[in-house]
Amino acid sequence: MNAKVNEDCIGCGLCNSICPEVFSMTDEGVATARSDIPEKQDELVQEAADNCPVDAIEVEC
Numbered sequence: 001m002n003a004k005v006n007e008d009c010i011g012c013g014l015c016n017s018i019c020p021e022v023f024s025m026t027d028e029g030v031a032t033a034r035s036d037i038p039e040k041q042d043e044l045v046q047e048a049a050d051n052c053p054v055d056a057i058e059v060e061c
Contacts, residue, residue, distance in 0.1 A: 001042045002060045003033040003049065009056040018051065019044035031056070 003022065005015070009030040015023040022034050022041050037045060049057035 001037050001039070001045060002035075003037060003045050004058045005031045005033050006056050006058055008054045010054055012053060014051055014053065015048035015057060018048040023048060033057070 005023070011025065011029040011031065013025060013031070015031050015033075016025055019041060022037050022045050023031050024034075026032050033045075045057075046059060049055075049059045
């Protein structure tokens with residue numbers, strides 16, 4: 001699985017609170033995703049994407 005946070009991110013931090021192993025907040029106040037996502041995190045990454053209020057998380061399986 002791959003995940004990307006696009007430019008629509010508003011920096012709410014929800015993804016980081018759901019899956020801190022993959023998502024983190026940058027100094028600019030927006031989220032970013034790790035490039036190497038462990039398989040055991042797939043479900044949480046999808047949950048973060050599904051709950052993003054601005055649909056800024058793009059997930060590829």
